[in-house]
Amino acid sequence: MLAERRHQLILRALRSGGTASVTDLSEQLDVSAATIRRDLLKLEEDGLLTRVHGGAVAEVDQRPFAEAAEASVAEKDAIAARAAAMIEDGQSVILDSGTTVHRLARHLHGRRLTVITNSLAVYDELTEDDTIDLMLLGGMVIRESRMLDGFMAEDNLRQVHADWLFMGACGVRPGGQVMDTSVAEVPARRAMIAAGDQVVLLADRSKFPGAGMVKICGPEDLDVLVTDASVDEATRTALGEAGVRVVVAEAPAMRER
Missing domain, CATH: 3.40.50.10470 (Translation initiation factor eif-2b; domain 2)
Structure with a gap:
């Protein structure tokens, strides 16, 4: 699975649940925990989530339509x-x-x-x-x-x-x-x-x-x-x-x- 597609799915999981663990994301996307951690690091650098111990929480900064x-x-x-x-x-x-x-x-x-x-x-x-x-x-x-x-x-x-x-x-x-x-x-x-x-x-x-x-x-x-x-x-x-x-x-x- 391409990184861009994983990023979409990670952010979708955070939008629906607010938080997500590395373990859960790894199982859902069928990739290693190390891959998920790299994805979370990149998304945090982009200002789209905040990493926490064992996972991430959503950054909500876009107003509803x-x-x-x-x-x-x-x-x-x-x-x-x-x-x-x-x-x-x-x-x-x-x-x-x-x-x-x-x-x-x-x-x-x-x-x-x-x-x-x-x-x-x-x-x-x-x-x-x-x-x-x-x-x-x-x-x-x-x-x-x-x-x-x-x-x-x-x-x-x-x-x-x-x-x-x-x-x-x-x-x-x-x-x-x-x-x-x-x-x-x-x-x-x-x-x-x-x-x-x-x-x-x-x-x-x-x-x-x-x-x-x-x-x-x-x-x-x-x-x-x-x-x-x-x-x-x-x-x-x-x-x-x-x-x-x-x-x-x-x-x-x-x-x-």
Whole structure:
């Protein structure tokens, strides 16, 4: 079993139980205790768990979807509206599970598009819209994030190709690295990047630098950043060197000041 897959399963066990012992994880994953200890050390270095005697406990630092969706609504909606304007009818679009990406889905009603997503929130938003061909990726249901994830989602993504990928992130480092808080969600996002012709990051000002200990991708993997913020000089330089176009979308309240 690949290390990345073991890491997903370890974090899933911690999410469901809060704690897990080396012995239990070794038996569940059919690998040696030494392998599990190395995995736990790596995941602790990534800030995703805390090792304790004989096992590990979960680090919970990601807000549930419903709570995150209520933050910076006007800013996210302005970003979503600018992103929606990039898409032409007849195109195919991958939407990830972020809350800003969900707001983008709200701007797609009535459009003749194919939408591919692992987001249950996006599915709920678009499922009644018969102008949109909607593909829901398979996988394990992650309830707090309202998403489907895991190897089934990754396998599905290897079978598709889209004109656009719109993705969110937990943070953007000054060097332009796009970060997440959970290693379990990274493989599917990387598969989305591989499946999209144009990769667009949607990130409001709270994401600079934001949170996250796990790298999703570097600036070289992005084509466009849509944000409501004036990007700091280090990040702007890194994005510019990578050829990333930065689009600033101002919320109505900001334009009035």
